[in-house]
Each structure stands twice: as structure tokens, then as C-alpha cells.
Amino acid sequence: MAASVAARFISPFSRGFSSSPSSLICPTPLLFGLSACGSLSSLRVRVGNANCSWTMTLKRYASRESMLRSKTFDGVRPRGLVEVKQAVRTDTDKQALLMTRHPDSPAGARSLRVAIIGAPNAGKSTLANQLLGHKVFPVSSKVHTTRQNATGVVTHGSAQIVLLDTPGLTSTKRGKRHHLEESMLGDPQKSLHEVDMVLVLVDACDTWSQYGLDFHTMSCLKQHADVPAILVLNKVDAVKPKRKLLEITENLTGGFIGGSNRAGPSKRKIVRGVDVANVEPPLRDRPGSIDEGNPGLIDSTYSCNEAAISEDNGQKDRVWWGFKEVFMISALNNEEVDTLKAYLLKQARPGVWTFHSEVITNLTPQAICANIVRSHLLENLPQEVPYCITQSTELWEEGAGGELKIVQKLIVSKKSHLKLLVGRGGKIIRCVVERTRADLANVFQQEVMLKMGVYLQQK
Ligand SMILES: Nc1nc2c(ncn2[C@@H]2O[C@H](COP(=O)(O)OP(=O)(O)OP(=O)(O)O)[C@@H](O)[C@H]2O)c(=O)[nH]1
Known part of the structure; x- marks a missing residue:
């Protein structure tokens, strides 16, 4: 990724840069700010003009050889010591303009639209952020952090992946309990109408998920059986012993991956008294028939498996026979995420891009900010309190020194919530x-200069 970004963005500016970070000369673009990051061996600068801006990390390598060996360049010969990473826009108008810019698809362009679905807290946003290389989607240890579908764009070489991060799949009853908007219940389903592939993210250390897919995931998969589905077992760092992962995979796939039974007789496992590896799915349930575009048949034949698949609280089926691939990752530690990304890039099919290559997300800068505030409220406040806070942006302004000035307003409806939000001596809000x-x-x-105002709603 870094290689292609470097290759794409170095060219317009590289003539002006010398090969040493200490003697930086900037041509037409303006230098907004300069800050040393960490050690003296690397320097981060922000450059841009009225239309665009980039952040560059200038690294000092021990020798030219070590620079060329550096993984960052991924085999691409760099021009000078410049490594470029696109920055997320802070100007709403420019972001809106960028979204309407004509996609700059190169010759031989390829694209893939992918939705990430799964139960609340499975790690969907963590994975989306890792794939993007930017923390634009909200992450917290509480459920229902993501409130609506949001798009992220990964452009690498001639391939573009459009990622849809979705709210956790849940029931209307739970939605009411957590004050969830209607979009949260409908958005995951909606996302599947627009994509070429779906990543089903499962929390591998969640005891309930270990024995099968939940009702909502199953119903999404059944309704969109024509969309190729990939099983992604997340949080594998927290699963011990590791062989348990095979057991979980078999419980979720019935041993069928990509149309073949990969479990083999020695790895058969019993799911709640049923030897799933020994059960052949009915012909029309096999992935081959899904690819042939016969989604309606899946629903009508699913009951054929009833006897073979575990029953849990009235949920008759929790196994999906049609997964094309299985990945085991730790989104948090960025383990195997690159493998998944490489797979997705490879799956991209010839077709023009949806977005201009500079687009990272469809979220406005204010929405990204609101998401980040929300995730920290969720992390720092107990129980339902963070779900009852209304947020709004009161000020969003670029200061004379290039700093971003933001004022956020937080409104609570109960005095007790206000007390908890502020904390003793303002500890929590600080x-x-x-x-x-x-x-x-x-x-x-x-x-960034950030202020937050906390208000009690007048009744
Ligand atoms: N141990 C571990 N924790 C993870 C991993 N991935 C995500 N998490 C944690 O899981 C929690 C939930 O992550 P999110 O990305 O917010 O999950 P989500 O699926 O988007 O959640 P919703 O917005 O509720 O749908 C956070 O505390 C993450 O830090 C992982 O690979 N390993």
C-alpha cells in the first residue's frame, strides 16, 4: 500500500525535495506545519495547497542499501527519502468536493465492494480501520459503537476496494434497549444489496459464537446467498489453545469451505451432539449452486438440514455451508490483516473505480470527530450513560497557525448522568x-485544540 501511495504521490512534489530531510525545500505547496515525531531519525511534515494536503514521513536511513531494503518501499525504487501517507481531510467542503471528483481509474482498473457484517463487538470497525490504515471508524469495548453504514476506500495500484463498515447485527428488542436508531437495524441488510463480497466477522473468543452463527447473520446470509461470503475469525490472539480455532471453524462452516469438505475424518467435531463433518449438505445448499445464482433455493431447502444442525433456543440452523474462504486474524494486533487485504485486492474484478484515489472515507471530518468522541464516551462511562448523550459540533475552524479548533457540545438528560460524565473534579471529561x-x-x-461543553437538557 505504502509503495503505491508513494509512487503515486511523490511525483508532483519530488522535484523540490532533496534527499535529506534536514534540507527540505518545498515548491508550490505551502508548508502548514512541521513536527518532529519520536526520534530524530524521522520527521513528519504536512504539505499542501488550496486543493490538497499530504502528510509525509521523512525517514533517515543508515545507508542507501538499508533504505532500499526497507519493507515500506515494497520493492519500488523510491525517489529520495520520501514516504507519503495520505492525510484524512479536515475541511468539509474539500471533502465533499473530493467525493464528487471523477474517479481516476487507470487502464486495467479493478474494483471490489465488500461489506463487513457480524454481531456487535466482533471487531468490524477495528478491522475496517486496519484495512484502511486510518482510524476513521469508531471502536470501543461496548456494543453498538457503530451507528450507521460508513464507507472506507483502499486504493492499491490498479485495484480499489470499497469497504462498508456496518452496525452490529441485532434485534428490534435490543435496539430499543440501547436507544438505537432504525438505521442501525436496517443498515447491515442494506449493505448487502450493494456489494460483491461479504466478510462475516466472528468473535472467536465469544462463547456463543463458537458454536455457530447467530440468527441475524444467518438470516443475512440466507437472504443474500448470491453474494460470496468469507468467514473471518477475529480476536484469535485471545483464543487458547489455538487448535480450538479449527473446532470453531468447523462449527461455523460444517467443514465445508469453498465447496469442499476440508475437515477430513480426523478432524470431525461434534456440535451439540451432531457430527457436522459427517453430514453432507443437500445438493442445492452447496456453494456451487449459490454461484449459479439461485439464491431463492437456499431458503426453501434449508430446512433439509434441520435434523443435522444444532438447535439452540429455537434457532434451527447456525451453520453456513457456503463460505468461500476462512481467515483467522487479530484485527487489534494487525495479525494476518495484510493477508486478508492481499486476498481482497486479488479478488477485485475488472471495472472502473467508484471513487477518486484520494478518497479514504465518505465520512465528513465532523462525523469522524463525533465517532471518536463517542467511542471515548463509551469507553469511559458506565452502562447506558454513553448511549443517552447527544453530541453536536459547535465550532470547527482552522486556526492561523494551522491548528484545528474544535468545540463539541454534549447534552445529557439526567443530573446523575451529568455527574458521571464530568467525574470527580472533572476527571472523566478531561x-x-x-x-x-x-x-x-x-x-x-x-x-488539534479541542474543547467540550457539557449541558443538562432543560425539561
Ligand atoms: N483481543 C482482541 N480484541 C479485539 C480485536 N479486534 C477488536 N477487538 C476489540 O473488540 C472491541 C470491539 O471492537 P469494534 O471494532 O468496536 O467492534 P464492532 O464489531 O465494530 O462493534 P459494534 O460497533 O458494536 O458493531 C474493542 O474493544 C476492540 O479493541 C482483536 O483482534 N483481538
């Missing part, structure tokens, strides 16, 4: 402000 500020500075690669 923590939320500081962590949000740090995350925003990281996403926008810019200095």
Missing part, C-alpha cells in the same frame, strides 16, 4: 477530551 484530541491529531495529522 480524560475523554485528552484521548479524543490525541486520536484526532493522529487521524488528521494536524495539531
Whole structure:
């Protein structure tokens, strides 16, 4: 990824850069800010003009050989010591303009639209952020952090992957309990109408998920059986012993991956008293028939498996026979995420891109900020309190020194919630402000001045 970004963006500016970071000369673009990051061996600068801006990390390598050996360049011969990473836009108008720019598809362009679905807290947004290389989607240890579908764009060489991060699949009853908007219940299903592939993310250390797919995931898969599905077991870092992963995979796939039984007789496992590896799915349930585009048949024949598949609280089937591939990853530690990304890039089919290559997400900068605030509220406040806070952006302004000035307004409806939000001596709100500020500075690669006002709603 870094290689292609470097290759694409170095050219317009590289003539002006010398090969040493200490003697940086900038041509037409303006230098917004300069900050040393970490050690003296690397320097991060933000450059841009009225239309665009980039953040560049200039690295000092021990020798030219070590630079060329560096994995960052991925075999591409760099021009100078410049490695470029696109920054997420902070200007709403420019972001809106970018979204309408004509996609700059190269000759031989390929594209793939992928939805990430799964139960709440499975790690969908963590994975989407890792695939993007930017923390633009909200992550927290509480459920229902993501409120609506959001798009991320990965452009690598001639391939573009459009990722749809979706809210966790849930029931209307739970939706009411967590004050969820209607979009949260409908968006995951909606996302499947627009994609070429679906990643079904399963939390491998969740005891319930280990024995089969949940009802909502199954119903999504059944309704969109024509969309190739990939099983992604996440949080494998927390699963011990590791052989348990095979057992979980078999419980979720029935041993059928990509149309063949990969379990083999020695690995047969019993799912709640049923030897799933020993059960052949009915012919019309096999992935081959799905590819032939006969989604309606899946629903009508599914009951054939009833006797063979475990029964849990009235849920008759929890095994999906049609997974094309299985990946085992740790999104948090970025383990095997690159393998998954490489697979997705390979799956991209000839076709023009949907977005201009500079687009990273369809979210506005304010929405990214609101997401980050929300994730820190969820992390720092107990039970239902963070779900009852209304947020709005009061100020969003670029200061004279290039810093981003943001004022967020938080409204609570109960005095008790206000007390918890502020914390003793303002401890909680200070923590939320500081962590949000740090995350925003990281996403926008810019200095951020953040203030939060907390208000009690007048009855
Ligand atoms: N141990 C471990 N934790 C993970 C991993 N991936 C995500 N998490 C954690 O799981 C929690 C939920 O992650 P999210 O990305 O918010 O999950 P989500 O599926 O988007 O959640 P919803 O918005 O509720 O749908 C966070 O605390 C993450 O840090 C992983 O690979 N290993």
C-alpha cells in the first residue's frame, strides 16, 4: 500500500525535495506545519495547497542499501527519502468536493465492494480501520459503537476496494434497549444489496459464537446467498489453545469451505451432539449452486438440514455451508490483516473505480470527530450513560497557525448522568477530551485544540 501511495504521490512534489530531510525545500505547496515525531531519525511534515494536503514521513536511513531494503518501499525504487501517507481531510467542503471528483481509474482498473457484517463487538470497525490504515471508524469495548453504514476506500495500484463498515447485527428488542436508531437495524441488510463480497466477522473468543452463527447473520446470509461470503475469525490472539480455532471453524462452516469438505475424518467435531463433518449438505445448499445464482433455493431447502444442525433456543440452523474462504486474524494486533487485504485486492474484478484515489472515507471530518468522541464516551462511562448523550459540533475552524479548533457540545438528560460524565473534579471529561484530541491529531495529522461543553437538557 505504502509503495503505491508513494509512487503515486511523490511525483508532483519530488522535484523540490532533496534527499535529506534536514534540507527540505518545498515548491508550490505551502508548508502548514512541521513536527518532529519520536526520534530524530524521522520527521513528519504536512504539505499542501488550496486543493490538497499530504502528510509525509521523512525517514533517515543508515545507508542507501538499508533504505532500499526497507519493507515500506515494497520493492519500488523510491525517489529520495520520501514516504507519503495520505492525510484524512479536515475541511468539509474539500471533502465533499473530493467525493464528487471523477474517479481516476487507470487502464486495467479493478474494483471490489465488500461489506463487513457480524454481531456487535466482533471487531468490524477495528478491522475496517486496519484495512484502511486510518482510524476513521469508531471502536470501543461496548456494543453498538457503530451507528450507521460508513464507507472506507483502499486504493492499491490498479485495484480499489470499497469497504462498508456496518452496525452490529441485532434485534428490534435490543435496539430499543440501547436507544438505537432504525438505521442501525436496517443498515447491515442494506449493505448487502450493494456489494460483491461479504466478510462475516466472528468473535472467536465469544462463547456463543463458537458454536455457530447467530440468527441475524444467518438470516443475512440466507437472504443474500448470491453474494460470496468469507468467514473471518477475529480476536484469535485471545483464543487458547489455538487448535480450538479449527473446532470453531468447523462449527461455523460444517467443514465445508469453498465447496469442499476440508475437515477430513480426523478432524470431525461434534456440535451439540451432531457430527457436522459427517453430514453432507443437500445438493442445492452447496456453494456451487449459490454461484449459479439461485439464491431463492437456499431458503426453501434449508430446512433439509434441520435434523443435522444444532438447535439452540429455537434457532434451527447456525451453520453456513457456503463460505468461500476462512481467515483467522487479530484485527487489534494487525495479525494476518495484510493477508486478508492481499486476498481482497486479488479478488477485485475488472471495472472502473467508484471513487477518486484520494478518497479514504465518505465520512465528513465532523462525523469522524463525533465517532471518536463517542467511542471515548463509551469507553469511559458506565452502562447506558454513553448511549443517552447527544453530541453536536459547535465550532470547527482552522486556526492561523494551522491548528484545528474544535468545540463539541454534549447534552445529557439526567443530573446523575451529568455527574458521571464530568467525574470527580472533572476527571472523566478531561480524560475523554485528552484521548479524543490525541486520536484526532493522529487521524488528521494536524495539531488539534479541542474543547467540550457539557449541558443538562432543560425539561
Ligand atoms: N483481543 C482482541 N480484541 C479485539 C480485536 N479486534 C477488536 N477487538 C476489540 O473488540 C472491541 C470491539 O471492537 P469494534 O471494532 O468496536 O467492534 P464492532 O464489531 O465494530 O462493534 P459494534 O460497533 O458494536 O458493531 C474493542 O474493544 C476492540 O479493541 C482483536 O483482534 N483481538
